[in-house]
Amino acid sequence: xxxxxxxxxxxxxxxxxxxxxxxxxxxxxxxxxxxxxxxxxxxxxxxxxxxxxxxxxxxxxxxxxxxxxxxxxxxxxxxxxxxxxxxxxxxxxxxxxxxxxxxxxxxxxxxxxxxxxxxxxxxxxxxxxxxxxxxxxxxxxxxxxxxxxxxxxxxxxxxxxxxxxxxxxxxxxxxxxxxxxxxxxxxxxxxxxxxxxxxxxxxxxxxxxxxxxxxxxxxxxxxxxxxxxxxxxxxxxxxxxxxxxxxxxxxxxxxxxxxxxxxxxxxxxxxxxxxxxxxxxxxxxxxxxxxxxxxxxxxxxxxxxxxxxxxxxxxxxxxxxxxxxxxxxxxxxxxxxxxxxxxxxxxxxxxxxxxxxxxxxxxxxxxxxxxxx
Amino acid sequence: xxxxxxxxxxxxxxxxxxxxxxxxxxxxxxxxxxxxxxxxxxxxxxxxxxxxxxxxxxxxxxxxxxxxxxxxxxxxxxxxxxxxxxxxxxxxxxxxxxxxxxxxxxxxxxxxxxxxxxxxxxxxxxxxxxxxxxxxxxxxxxxxxxxxxxxxxxxxxxxxxxxxxxxxxxxxxxxxxxxxxxxxxxxxxxxxxxxxxxxxxxxxxxxxxxxxxxxxxxxxxxxxxxxxxxxxxxxxxxxxxxxxxxxxxxxxxxxxxxxxxxxxxxxxxxxxxxxxxxxxxxxxxxxxxxxxxxxxxxxxxxxxxxxxxxxxxxxxxxxxxxxxxxxxxxxxxxxxxxxxxxxxxxxxxxxxxxxxxxxxxxxxxxxxxxxxx
Numbered sequence: 001x002x003x004x005x006x007x008x009x010x011x012x013x014x015x016x017x018x019x020x021x022x023x024x025x026x027x028x029x030x031x032x033x034x035x036x037x038x039x040x041x042x043x044x045x046x047x048x049x050x051x052x053x054x055x056x057x058x059x060x061x062x063x064x065x066x067x068x069x070x071x072x073x074x075x076x077x078x079x080x081x082x083x084x085x086x087x088x089x090x091x092x093x094x095x096x097x098x099x100x101x102x103x104x105x106x107x108x109x110x111x112x113x114x115x116x117x118x119x120x121x122x123x124x125x126x127x128x129x130x131x132x133x134x135x136x137x138x139x140x141x142x143x144x145x146x147x148x149x150x151x152x153x154x155x156x157x158x159x160x161x162x163x164x165x166x167x168x169x170x171x172x173x174x175x176x177x178x179x180x181x182x183x184x185x186x187x188x189x190x191x192x193x194x195x196x197x198x199x200x201x202x203x204x205x206x207x208x209x210x211x212x213x214x215x216x217x218x219x220x221x222x223x224x225x226x227x228x229x230x231x232x233x234x235x236x237x238x239x240x241x242x243x244x245x246x247x248x249x250x251x252x253x254x255x256x257x258x259x260x261x262x263x264x265x266x267x268x269x270x271x272x273x274x275x276x277x278x279x280x281x282x283x284x285x286x287x288x289x290x291x292x293x294x295x296x297x298x299x300x301x302x303x304x305x306x307x308x309x310x311x312x313x314x315x316x317x318x319x320x321x322x323x324x325x326x327x328x329x330x331x332x333x334x335x336x337x338x339x340x341x342x343x344x345x346x347x348x349x350x351x352x353x354x355x356x357x358x359x360x361x362x363x364x365x366x367x368x369x370x371x372x373x
Numbered sequence: 374x375x376x377x378x379x380x381x382x383x384x385x386x387x388x389x390x391x392x393x394x395x396x397x398x399x400x401x402x403x404x405x406x407x408x409x410x411x412x413x414x415x416x417x418x419x420x421x422x423x424x425x426x427x428x429x430x431x432x433x434x435x436x437x438x439x440x441x442x443x444x445x446x447x448x449x450x451x452x453x454x455x456x457x458x459x460x461x462x463x464x465x466x467x468x469x470x471x472x473x474x475x476x477x478x479x480x481x482x483x484x485x486x487x488x489x490x491x492x493x494x495x496x497x498x499x500x501x502x503x504x505x506x507x508x509x510x511x512x513x514x515x516x517x518x519x520x521x522x523x524x525x526x527x528x529x530x531x532x533x534x535x536x537x538x539x540x541x542x543x544x545x546x547x548x549x550x551x552x553x554x555x556x557x558x559x560x561x562x563x564x565x566x567x568x569x570x571x572x573x574x575x576x577x578x579x580x581x582x583x584x585x586x587x588x589x590x591x592x593x594x595x596x597x598x599x600x601x602x603x604x605x606x607x608x609x610x611x612x613x614x615x616x617x618x619x620x621x622x623x624x625x626x627x628x629x630x631x632x633x634x635x636x637x638x639x640x641x642x643x644x645x646x647x648x649x650x651x652x653x654x655x656x657x658x659x660x661x662x663x664x665x666x667x668x669x670x671x672x673x674x675x676x677x678x679x680x681x682x683x684x685x686x687x688x689x690x691x692x693x694x695x696x697x698x699x700x701x702x703x704x705x706x707x708x709x710x711x712x713x714x715x716x717x718x719x720x721x722x723x724x725x726x727x728x729x730x731x732x733x734x735x736x737x738x739x740x741x742x743x744x745x746x
Binding site: 033105189210211218219 | 584588
């Protein structure tokens, strides 16, 4: 127990203890209930289904690697689209269910399920396609793309294609009632704290007031500084959305994605409203490769939508207090997302911004810290 | 990262990886919110407060060890009761808050906060009293008493006292509506599953039916076989309660508590009711040692109560389906609780029972498996 290893071949990533990684991360994926949730996301399923079956020329007679196969769905579709051989790698005991599913769908002569982590397994050949559904909340939470990069560098032929081929992160100003609710929750927690301090002094002779600041910081972080999962309605987006990261899955390295650093400008497009925070989401594209493009380019987007929401939702970063803004106001922002030192699969965000009103007046700049947990 | 060590000095416990243990267990205790929840439990606080201040002769001028000091409360009370020196050991960064609290209450000349695990730290002397609040749900969940045993074997003087001195586990037949709700939840999950299997076949050409059994097992375990936290009302206890474990904290070894094995009989005391399951709880006693007893014996009980409920609640083990029973019926039961192989801080329970009706008629025996997660 407890052997250390580098998550990726590059030297820059700190060693990740495999058992800690399992306790913190992988274990959720061993549950069928969780797999079913993802398999019930029709937008996700449709995108991958169409990406494969509208582009059979990429799969027919080819060798395919499915990174993090879970229940085995992408591997099974790849085989049904005519693949000669599919290697379906899964780190958890879900691999046993994947194996049963492959067999029950009469594909065990094509799909080989391998239990292990992508960093450890050995394949008998290089592959023509690497397919994977690796995206976490706001794209990079979970840092699973590291494992896809490892797979690509070890097992993709020089002529091979990545499914998806590209990924982008988006960021937009929003209005929301969540901030008011979370502020209320924080204030209730503090009201309760002060009563608790009184009682503990009165009944138990211990003065807890020295812990008021740390408690307040802890609660503020929990209620106001931790990004929230939400299904945003398109009407909540009050300005232009900016692309803050653009990834070519064929060429990106781990150091390219360890940090997301962007300077950008947004315009407010809604008259007389409140900037309550920001929404973050992503999209991925299935374009094939430039020398061998997809016949049908498919896009899977997680943007705010009425009819096409996904299990990813969007990530909401709250402003406390909200700021009055109006149509034509501009926002100049700097965004920096890095990995948490305690857990490389979680993120920290530093967001700096200043508002330039339509009149030209510049408001005082802000700088906020957030945690994606 | 990832060094292994034996949790306890004895050879029988498997090595526990410290970083895995932190990811799985310790990390919750690093939050002030969680400490506050325990500090707000008036029954818990009163019991320890009275145990100390009604028995100052055990503390006055003595050396004390507080195992798992958290915020430092027991260490502070021990010092206020006159201790010469208190060693307050805490595995998480909560130790920093404990240190601040000790200082703010002017006790830094008496209380020394040490960050580290009990298995690793070295004290400059042996102690007269070991005090600790180590009890988890149903007493032994979290297996923290292992660390108290380690502390006792290393640091308690031959004449020393344990606070608490004794602990007991109780088990009683109950009626509850939870079983019906959980059965409904399970059935909804299965209804939803069958629709999911149909849709996946129809729209995506993959037959998921081979996963129906594993999914059903997983959901059954989650809804019906995992013990539930609840505040039971005394009227829900429909028969006599049995003591299934009795621990002398001065002499118990880890092998004594690794398994809880008991054969016992219960009587139904309620006329014409349903046996819906069993409730488990515990109590601890502060009796001092026989050669140097407490002046005032204090009991902390977590039995079902209207006015004196605690944050521990009780653990509920459901029967599906419930069984009609009546006053005078007897239950002969065998109980076996062992530690989970994957995580020594979680438990598995095998419960066998047979009902002998008042008429003398013996009903078919049952055997159920449960998980304390």
